[in-house]
Amino acid sequence: MTQALRTxxxxxxxxxxxxxxxxxFKSDIPASWRLTLGxxxxxxxxxxxxxxxxSGVMPAIxxxxxxxxxxxxxxxxxxxxxxxxxxxxVWRVMFSFALACAVAVPLGILMGAFKSVEAFFSPFVSAxxxxxxxxxxxxxxxxxxxxxxxxxxxxxxxVIWFLxxxxxxxxxAVPKDLINTSVTLGGSRWQVLRTVVVPAALxxxxxxxxxxxxxSWTYLVIAEITAADAGIGAMMMRAKxxxxxxxxxxxxxxxxxxxxxxxxxxxxxxxxxxxxxxxxS
Amino acid sequence: MQSxxxxxxxxxxxxxxxxxxxxxxxxxxSFSVARNELCVLxxxxxxxxxxxxxxxxxxxxxxxxxxxxEGRPIxxxxxxxxxxxxxxxSFPWLTVLENVEYGMKLNGIPKAERRERALHYIDLVxxxxxxxxxxxxxxxxxxQRVAIARxxxxxxxxxxxxxxxxALDAETRWHMQEMLLDIMRTTQTTxxxxxxxxxxxxxxxxxxxxxxxxxxxxxxxxxxxxKKGKEIRSKEDLVELEGYPECEREIMHLMRNEAKQEEDA
Ligand SMILES: Nc1ncnc2c1ncn2[C@@H]1O[C@H](COP(=O)(O)OP(=O)(O)O)[C@@H](O)[C@H]1O
Ligand SMILES: [Mg+2]
Numbered sequence: 001m002t003q004a005l006r007t008x009x010x011x012x013x014x015x016x017x018x019x020x021x022x023x024x025f026k027s028d029i030p031a032s033w034r035l036t037l038g039x040x041x042x043x044x045x046x047x048x049x050x051x052x053x054x055s056g057v058m059p060a061i062x063x064x065x066x067x068x069x070x071x072x073x074x075x076x077x078x079x080x081x082x083x084x085x086x087x088x089x090v091w092r093v094m095f096s097f098a099l100a101c102a103v104a105v106p107l108g109i110l111m112g113a114f115k116s117v118e119a120f121f122s123p124f125v126s127a128x129x130x131x132x133x134x135x136x137x138x139x140x141x142x143x144x145x146x147x148x149x150x151x152x153x154x155x156x157x158x159v160i161w162f163l164x165x166x167x168x169x170x171x172x173a174v175p176k177d178l179i180n181t182s183v184t185l186g187g188s189r190w191q192v193l194r195t196v197v198v199p200a201a202l203x204x205x206x207x208x209x210x211x212x213x214x215x216s217w218t219y220l221v222i223a224e225i226t227a228a229d230a231g232i233g234a235m236m237m238r239a240k241x242x243x244x245x246x247x248x249x250x251x252x253x254x255x256x257x258x259x260x261x262x263x264x265x266x267x268x269x270x271x272x273x274x275x276x277x278x279x280x281s
Numbered sequence: 282m283q284s285x286x287x288x289x290x291x292x293x294x295x296x297x298x299x300x301x302x303x304x305x306x307x308x309x310x311s312f313s314v315a316r317n318e319l320c321v322l323x324x325x326x327x328x329x330x331x332x333x334x335x336x337x338x339x340x341x342x343x344x345x346x347x348x349x350x351e352g353r354p355i356x357x358x359x360x361x362x363x364x365x366x367x368x369x370x371s372f373p374w375l376t377v378l379e380n381v382e383y384g385m386k387l388n389g390i391p392k393a394e395r396r397e398r399a400l401h402y403i404d405l406v407x408x409x410x411x412x413x414x415x416x417x418x419x420x421x422x423x424x425q426r427v428a429i430a431r432x433x434x435x436x437x438x439x440x441x442x443x444x445x446x447x448a449l450d451a452e453t454r455w456h457m458q459e460m461l462l463d464i465m466r467t468t469q470t471t472x473x474x475x476x477x478x479x480x481x482x483x484x485x486x487x488x489x490x491x492x493x494x495x496x497x498x499x500x501x502x503x504x505x506x507x508k509k510g511k512e513i514r515s516k517e518d519l520v521e522l523e524g525y526p527e528c529e530r531e532i533m534h535l536m537r538n539e540a541k542q543e544e545d546a
Contacts, residue, residue, distance in 0.1 A: 182387070185360060185435050195383070
C-alpha cells in the first residue's frame with residue numbers, strides 16, 4: 001500500500017431481514033399465497049351467488065344457484081348435444097381468426113417496417129378501426145344470410161383492423177440498432193426483414209394475437225345471438241325462449257372457460273416458443 | 282503514412298433537415314485512418330461523433346464531402362465496414378455461436394468455414410464456455426464481446442465502434458479495453474472508435490481525432506508519441522508511463538475549452 005491510502009478494519013453489518021407483509025408495492029408474494037388468493041376469490045363468488053339464490057331476492061327461475069347451473073350444464077352435454085354447439089363455436093373463432101392473422105401478420109409487419117406501406121394503408125385501417133363491427137351485422141345478414149359465412153365475416157371484421165395496428169406498432173418498436181447491425185454486416189433488405197425484423201417482433205405479435213383472440217370470442221357470441229341455428233350463443237337464445245336461465249348461465253360459464261383455456265394455451269405456447277426472452281429466466 | 286491510408290474522409294458536412302431550418306451537425310471534417318491503426322474520435326457530447334461514424338458506416342449520407350475506403354467511394358452500408366453499437370445488439374433469439382455466425386451466413390459463407398471462423402473469434406473474446414448460451418444469460422460486457430466477435434468474424438476491412446463500452450461499469454470497461462488491445466495485437470485490424478472518455482481514448486488510440494462542438498469541426502489530431510514503442514497491456518501500464526499525465530491534462534484542457542465556448546455562445 002502507498003502512503004496516499006489508509007485502510008480501515010472492516011465492520012460487519014447487522015442482519016436486518018425485512019419481514020413479510022401482505023401489502024407491499026410491486027414486491028412478489030409466495031406462490032402458495034398466490035394460489036390461495038386465486039382460489040379464494042372464486043369461493044367467495046360462488047358463496048355470494050348461492051346466498052343470493054337462497055335469499056329469494058329474485059324468483060328462483062330467474063336466479064338459479066350454482067348447483068342448478070352445473071346440473072343444467074351436465075344435461076346439456078349428455079342429453080342435448082351441446083358438445084356439437086361448442087365445437088361449432090370453437091371452429092368459427094379459430095377459422096376466422098386464422099384468416100385474420102393470415103392477412104394481418106404480413107400486412108402489419110410490412111407497415112411497421114416500411115413507412116411507404118404504412119402511409120398507404122394506415123388512413124384506411126384507422127378509419128375501419130373506428131367502425132364498430134356489429135354495425136355491419138344487418139349488411140352481412142343480407143349478403144351472406146344467417147349461415148356460417150356471415151359469422152366468419154363478422155369475426156374477421158371485428159379483429160382484423162386492431163390486429164394490423166398492433167402488429168405494425170410492435171414491428172415499429174424493433175430497435176433500430178438491431179436492424180443497423182444486420183445492415184452493416186451486409187444484410188440485404190429482404191434478409192434484414194426475414195432474419196431481424198420478423199424474429200424480433202414475433203414474441204409481441206403472439207401477445208397481440210392472444211389479446212385479440214379474446215375480442216374474437218366477444219364477437220362470436222354477438223354473431224350467434226343475433227342469428228344462428230347452432231353454436232353456444234344459439235343454444236342460449238333457444239334456452240331464453242323456454243325461460244331456461246340455468247342453461248343460459250351454463251352457456252356463459254362455458255364461454256368463460258373456453259376463453260380461459262385458449263388464453264392459457266397461447267401463454268404456454270409463448271413460453272415454449274420464446275424461452276430465450278429475459279422474462280422467462 | 283499516406284500510402285497506408287485505408288479510410289479517407291474529405292470535407293464532410295452534414296446538416297439534418299428539421300422543421301426549423303436544419304441542424305448543422307458536421308462542418309468540413311477531413312481526416313484519414315491508416316491500416317492496422319486504432320483511431321479514436323473524441324469530443325464533447327453532441328459534437329457529431331456518432332453522426333460521423335454513421336456516415337462512414339453508410340447509415341447516413343453526408344450533405345457534402347467524399348469518403349473512400351481503399352480508394353473506393355463509400356455509398357451505403359456494406360460488409361467491409363462492420364459496426365459495433367453502444368446498445369447491446371446480440372440477437373436474443375440466437376445463441377452466442379449463431380450470433381457470431383450470423384453475418385457470415387448473410388454473406389453465403391459455407392457452413393463448415395462459418396463454424397470454424399466463428400469458434401476462432403469466440404475463443405478470441407474468451408466466450409468459448411458460453412458458445413451455446415442465449416444472450417439473456419450474458420452480462421453486458423459479454424454481450425459486447427459477442428458483438429465484437431460477430432463483426433470481426435465477418436472480415437470487415439475496418440471495424441467501427443460507437444462508444445462500445447459506454448454502458449458498462451468501470452471495471453468491466455477496463456477488461457474490455459485491454460481485450461481490444463489484445464485483439465489489435467493478434468489480428469490485422471483497423472479500428473475507428475468513438476468515445477467521450479478521455480482515459481479510454483488515450484489508452485486505446487494510436488491517434489486521436491478531436492472534434493469541437495456545434496457544429497462538429499475538426500479541432501486537432503493528436504499523435505500519442507509518448508506511447509510509441511511501449512508495451513501497454515493494462516491500464517496500470519498506461520498510468521505509469523512517462524508523459525501520460527501531461528497528455529491527459531492537455532486533452533482535458535481541450536475538452537474544457539469546448540465546454541466554455543459552449544457556455545459563452
Ligand atoms: N437524426 C437527427 N436529426 C436531427 N438532429 C440530429 C440527428 N442525429 C443527431 N442530431 C444532432 O446532431 C448533433 C450531433 O449528434 P451526435 O452525432 O449524436 O453527437 P455525439 O455522438 O458526438 O454525442 C447533435 O446536436 C444532435 O442533436
Ligand atoms: Mg454518440
